[in-house]
Amino acid sequence: MATTQHLRVRFAPSPTGYLHVGGARTALFNWLFARHEKGTLLLRIEDTDVERNRPELVQGILDGLKWLGIEWDEGPFFQSQRLEMYRAAAERLLAGGAAFGCYCKPAAYAGGDAAPGTGEEHAGEGDDEGKALKAAPCPCRDLNDAERAARHSQGIPRAIRFRVPRTGVTHFEDLVFGAREVQNAEIEDFVLLRSNGLPTYQLSVVVDDIDMRISHVIRGADHLSNTPKQVLIYQALGAAAPVFAHVPLILGADRTRLSKRHGATSVGSYADEGFLPEAFRNFLALLGWSPGDDSEFLRTGELIERFSLGGVSRTNAVFDRAKLEWYNTQYLQKPAVEELLPYVEAELKRAGLWEGSQASGDRAWFARAVDLIRPRTRLLGDFTGWARAFFAEDFDYEAEAREKFWKDERVGGMLHKLAGALEALPEFNHDACDAALRGLAGAEGVKAGLLINATRVAIVGRAVAPPLFDTMVVLGRDRVLARLRRAVAALTSA
């Protein structure tokens, strides 16, 4: 039925909050699907609720998508700029009899209060305790012309509701949940156009998806129950319904819907925390989707290549922060160092450690340093955190490190001698440093490990750091000697 050959999908967030992980995953699935099928992805901002919208949040959503590497081909389109189209569609449905004017007081319809618009009770027919199995039709649907005119002249606000058939079933195809059908009698006469002239989601989403020739609607499963209403609108508008694919929701650790109280839930906060976009993408893709086998580490190209809506699960998934972190370590480890450099550079700049650092002027050195540090990192912040000494001279000696490895009172003297021995080395490389240190340890009658650990604290300030001799070579003789002597001073003064 669909006249569109070309596959078109859209991500349609509402600017009532930041881009949260659930929305991000919906966007990701749309993007993966579009790229896999060589289709088109559009971005549409659904801002028809003037009360709740926060226009300033739009940029944050766009930034979040960009951070994730999700690029859209068309848009962003704003529904707030297309209001005439929805109004016209509502009028058309009204004129054709598929919709009717409703004069009920908002909320009164569902709540069962007296309705000023009609003077009638709106709870519906089956309000005999628990007998109301069916959705009650709006009493206004059967008003005659004279009654409507009377209400109009009284200035009673009018909304436009869809005249839902009292019988029959509505069905649609869902690529995740299968063929679905619901009894029309279960569907209430829902509002299309509010009395203030603004469309509801049900109307605007359908009008836009038709106008934008959307072929596949991929969205959260929270929309599953309302889909029949939209299918009814498609039919009334004489348009073919798209194929739907509802994806399960992402829940917090307590299995409830993700919200602010679950801590970091906006993608921006993960960016700030030092997660890599590709790691986040990999993690997100496997929440509610599986390539069909046990693959876990899928880079973006493979994700696109293997993505299929058929692999989407129907079960809600819990967001597992620990696993996200594991993915991040994997992406910090496995790719070529060069891929990581831009991210580390940005991190160093953020921390004000870029200018003046050897990293800024010596690309090869920068790559070596990052490669040495990264096996022990979990987040980008580690590069300016525990690994700060690689990029700055002002670093502190971690308290636990001092207590653990500088406890022996001979350390000061040995570090002093070590500095001398290293200074005398004809060549400052891994093996020479190794030999010099072990030789000294032997002469002093201590285990090499003791001196190695003490030296590590001296030159990087931490108990946990990369292998010592590699670190010394990357730092270079001058800095190592300076730090050794600085440590001796710190030890003897304390």
Next chain:
RNA sequence: GGCGCUAUGGUGCAACGGUUAGCACGCGGCCCUUUCAAGGCUGAAAUACGGGUUCGAUUCCCGUUAGCGCUACCA
């Protein structure tokens, strides 16, 4: 309340009538080792419950329970 969806270890996924129910994260142990990671090996840990159907159910059907969603002039 009504309607609907879902149900494999703590978590994310495999097994799409026949497997000793697999993989990964996390957790424990061992190896490696210069701290800590990474890596390798390894251990504990699951088919919600009850009925069917079938030679045979994780898998198909029904019920129960639980969770979630929708039930707005929110999206």
